[in-house]
Amino acid sequence: MGRADVVSTARAGVAAAPQRRAEEEFRLHPLVWACWFAAALSVVFLTSNPLYAALVGLAALCQYAAHRPDDRRLDYVLVIGALFAVATIPLNLISGSSGATQLVELPTLTVPHWLGGVRFGGPVTAESLAYAASQAVRLSAVFVVVWAFNVSVDHFRLLKYAPAGLAQLGVILSVGILLVPSAIDSLALMQEARVTRGHRGARLTALPALAIPLLRESLERSVQRAESLDARGFGRLALVRRPYESLIAVGALVVAAGGAFAYYYAPMPGVAALVALAGMAMLLIIVLGQQRRSGAVRLRTDRVGRADVMVVAACVASLAIIAALRVTGAGSLVFLPFPRASVPGFDALAALACVLLVAPLGPELLRRPA
Amino acid sequence: MSAAVRAEHLGFAYGGGSRAVFEDLTFQIDEGELFALIGPSGGGKSTLLRCMNGLVPHFHGGSFSGSIQVAGIDTRTRQPRDLAHVAGLVMQEPEAQVVARTVEDEIVFGMENLGASRTLIRKRLEEVLDALNIAALRVRELRSLSGGELQRVAIAAVLTMQPRVLLLDEPTAQLDPQAAEDVLNAAVNLCSDAGLTVVIAEHRLERLAQYAGRVMLVPGDGSVRIGAARDILRNRNEAPPVMRIGRRLAWSPVPLSVGEARRFAGARQSPAAPAPARGAAGERMIETRALEAFLGQHHALRGVSVALHAGEVVAVMGRNGAGKTTLLRALAGLLRPRSGEVIRHPGLRGGYTDLAFVAQDPSSLLYRESVRDEIADVLKGTHRGGDVDAVLAEWRLGPLAATHPVDLSVGQRQRTAIAAMLAGDPRVTLLDEPTRGMDHDTRELLVRNLRARRDRGAALALATHDVELAASVADRVVLLAEGEVVADGPAAEVLSDSITFSTQANKLFGGRVLTVEDAIAAARTGRTANGQPVTASTAIGGAP
Incomplete structure (x- = not known):
């Protein structure tokens, strides 16, 4: 029984199906x-x-x-x-x-x-x-x-709502979010390893010695998790990217940012706001289009x-x-x-x-x- | 037959000017083939598997030369995520590759990304849950699973995708014998029925040898050898016990499985009679009395009473999730039992001076800058006294002394962790799944080392699924099921009356035969004048 049990945060036990529905x-x-x-x-x-x-x-x-x-x-x-x-x-x-x-x-x-x-x-x-x-x-x-x-x-379920076009961003964010909990797990294991190596003493005094290995270990785990997401096809686009899609997306981003800037500093805020909204709409269309083409399905959709x-x-x-x-x-x-x-x-x-x-x-x- | 994997002049070296993992490699794996990769730890098996799904070179920097095509796609031209439908990889450490929170979410994740229909996803989910015998786990949270359970879920997650090429990196390393059988059967079925190509890197060859069409030996010097399983394994030490028995007794052709060997071995002995009482073991060094332990809501140990004596090796065995790790952790004082007690011999010094515990996941045990530092750190912390160089020599770690643990292979990390934690001859030693990811030579080294420690009067306990290991080193076996002790007795008795937990030699000869040596002795002494083996029961004349 590995890492999962060592941290012993189990609370599921052997759950029965009716319990799950509830x-x-x-x-x-x-x-x-x-x-x-x-x-x-x-x-x-x-x-x-x-x-x-x-x-x-x-x-x-x-x-x-x-x-x-x-x-x-x-x-x-x-x-x-x-x-x-x-x-x-x-x-x-x-x-x-x-x-x-x-x-x-x-x-x-x-x-x-x-x-x-x-x-x-x-x-x-x-x-x-x-x-x-x-x-x-x-x-x-x-x-x-x-x-x-x-x-x-549930980070994993939330991650699935990231549009395919922004999947990479989603992976980066979720790896970042999970860094703290996984560092806590790693720290517990290292503290335990430290104790079984005969090092006694307060937990806090051990922190400096463990800080670098801890950071390295959690980063390594995060990279492996990203590797695993990648290897299992997360965020793949079933169809080839459309030509100039990235270019258009960058263009839309520039238009949106320019509009927002003009809203505060240019004499015609109304027009600027419209330009900004148009840019954002364009971005949204691209992202949603990619989402359709990703072809990903969800076995269990989270019900509202x-x-x-x-x-x-x-x-x-x-x-x-x-x-x-x-x-x-x-x-x-x-x-x-x-x-x-x-x-x-x-x-x-x-x-x-x-x-x-x-x-x-x-x-x-x-x-x-x- | 078309090629599922075709490598041409493939070469790779990790960055930082390190030695080439392999050079100018040209080979082909046919569609529908079950292909095994064998060789020592750190030889490059995992790297080769990563080449086949594009993680090398896309994820791991280094110098990559030549090309490798998977199902006709050049891996250099696609990102790993766009190769997911043709090449599915199950990595060596399941802890590192699970992404979801619950078992079901984890298993269907890959198929969802591939855009399979809901009906198909549902169907495959049910199929794989049954095939790997994990239906009971479906609603569990991944964090609550044992190592072996997690490994099966990780395999299930990739099996459901049914990629054209399935890449398994030591898939049975921490599975109990039955679970390992399930996993291999599932792979074999996918091969023969669905026409998938399966590439398995593995050290445990007892079951795999008979199914593998061809075997690639990766010795770690940049070269490889490919051939039929029988040819490659014939003269190798890592060959399964049944092959070694056949080789020693000059059976021809050398059998790959117990079934093949049966016709040479003759009738099995009747089940073992009760073993004679073993010579008095030494003093009780540590024991548990009516131990009850919980992991969260999970009732992990139910009234467990076991004792460890000086000068004995005890193997703790049982299904994945049976409570082996929990028992060892309780003995090591790392887990507070709900009730019951752990009693140490009054002569044992406190803390970890006289007691060593090696946890299952070696990566978490190593946190210093080099292999040498790891060993020195334990000697210093535990005040056991001892010499770092002697320990390095004892475990043949000399060449790796200055290496950073991060740069070691999983098997090498395991050896380093064991060497470090056992440095300085502790009187009580607890090892959790010590042969996980370990190659044959290291395993032999471990066996010799554990025997030597026992002869010096140490008390040793190991939790293991490795029946062959238990047979060759254990004096006594404690069998756990659902947190209860179901058998506690001499190894020859517990391991010989079992279908799941018995060795190949025992399956072949029955009786009290456990190891290759036992089998040779049984067969040799029983040989008739015309050279035909008689039934093993007459051979050693023990059983009625």
């Missing part, structure tokens, strides 16, 4: 997870209010707790993320403060003019502290959202159930509310503790929008009846 009924469509991911990240980016970011983070944490496999090691990633976020606070503070309420005065270090002339240290203000802390909360929320998405979605529709509706509603509040300037979405520190505002509607992001838990609760 599982699938409540399993969310992979694209629904992608939708949740996009909505949750957008909400965090649209608000600088740490209270709302914390709410989104909590919603994602619930998600994570519900979908996490029986593998405690996955929690470490969250702990590392939180530590990283906290570590940004002092970094923010020493790189310069402003605001009215001075707390302490740090010794100043000014980088020579020819290196940019940046000043480190100096006065630390309550305002800067509040701002740095709020940013740390947002960063942690992003971490939790990314990680919750990572453990919840009621739960999927409800979750998508909740995500769309959440994002729509936050976007609307952002445009109207209501809902205390913006938290700027300058010039004088303040308590972030709180609005029931905005908070509701954030809480809506726990929607994927609904089917999860139905799946595990008490």
Whole structure:
């Protein structure tokens, strides 16, 4: 029993067919997870209010707790993320403060003019502290959202939705996403090998010695996985490529990018927007055309159930509310503790929008009846 | 007959100025042929298979010369993914090639990409699940499978694609005898019924030899030899036991299978009588009492009580997923049992000073910069004391001492891992599937080494599917099924009353005959005046 058992994250046991049907009924469509991911990240980016970011983070944490496999090691990633976020606070503070309420005065270090002339240290203000802390909360929320998405979605099924024309991109992305979980697996095996070689001591002190082999091992595994995807025909085009297809695709990309650029900087934004949309439409046509010609079929299409529709509706509603509040300037979405520190505002509607992001838990609760 | 694979002046060397893997190779494999690649680890068998599906040179850099055509397509002109419908490769390490989350998704993935109809996919899925006897696994998550189960799923995933040329890299390396038989039967059927060409690189030839039409010997010096299985294997050490018996007893033609040998061997002995009690083994070094263990939800060990004594080799055998690895890991103290206990002899020092455990996947065991460093690291960590050079010499690793583990073949990594973990003569040694991917000479080396350690008073346990290995080295065999001990007794007894877990020599002669040497002795002493072998039972006169 190999690597798979050594990491011992088995939770399937010997599942019977009826059990599978029940599982699938409540399993969310992979694209629904992608939708949740996009909505949750957008909400965090649209608000600088740490209270709302914390709410989104909590919603994602619930998600994570519900979908996490029986593998405690996955929690470490969250702990590392939180530590990283906290570590940004002092970094923010020493790189310069402003605001009215001075707390302490740090010794100043000014980088020579020819290196940019940046000043480190100096006065630390309550305002800067509040701002740095709020940013740390947002960063942690992003971490939790990314990680919750990572453990919840079936990467492989999601990968199958990548259009054939973009399959290579899909492979690169999925190999990238899987790098962290596979590194965790490799680390566990290496730690075990280290222990059986008689090396005692705290796990953390071993990390530096294992870092390079770990990176090498996980990269090698990822390359082998890409090799395997390739050898089994993933992303092949059943028909020959049409002549000039790549050229037209690049042209469409240039048109789309040019239009988007002109939208912000040219005098006629309406025309520019149309040009950008035309470019994007052209790209879409090429990608969909390739998708048709790939000839790939799916034995089991992921069904779209009621739960999927409800979750998508909740995500769309959440994002729509936050976007609307952002445009109207209501809902205390913006938290700027300058010039004088303040308590972030709180609005029931905005908070509701954030809480809506726990929607994927609904089917999860139905799946595990008490 | 047209050629399925045609190589012309093929040459390849990996980048970085390394030695050529092969040079100026010209050969042809016919359609519908079952073609075997044999030779020592690191000889280039895997590289040759990768040439046939285009991963070399498209994925692996190096200098490639000449050409190789698969089903008429020059591999230089297509990407591997566009060759997937003509050449399907099952790689050596199943852990590295699975991509999906569940068994069914994994198996149908290739066919989906090839654009087969849904009906065909469904049909082939069911067929392959039955052929490889893995229907019970269909809804399992891949992470929960044992190594052998995973290997069968990986093979199934490529079998369903029914490519014109099927490339299997040591497909039975970690399968139990029955599963290995299933896999080979499936390959043979595809060959004869569907006209597929199958190319298999393999060290375990007991079953393969009789099916292989032709054999290519890849000795690793850049050259190759091709010929009929009988001709190539006749004088080779890696020939299956039945051929070696035939060679020694001058049977002609040399038999390739037990069936062929039957007419030379005469009647089988009756089943073995209970073995005489073995001379008292040494002290109990380590034992388990009523061990219960779970892997996730899976009940892996159910009330297992076994003991290891000083001066004995115990082989732990059983189907894939029977709990062999779990038992060894529990003995090694790497797994916390749900209940029951593991008791060490009070004389054993704690930690891993007196106890060595070699896990199944050698790649995960090696993390230093060179083979020498790996060995030195273990000697330092375990405080066992010992000399790196002596260990290198003991395992014939001298020429590889400065090599980075990444640049070793799978078989060489296995040897390095064993050499390193066993450095310094631990008193208790646990080996998980030690002969996986190991060539014949290394295997002999391992057998001699394990015997020597036993004679020095070490207690050794190995989990293995390799019946021939167990027969040649084990004193006692513990047979596990579904996490329970179903047999625990002298090797001669457990391995001789079994259909699945018995050696070729035993299948041929019955009784207590286990190894080639036993068989020779049985046949020689029983020879009648006119040179005809009598029944083996009269020969050794043991059984009633």
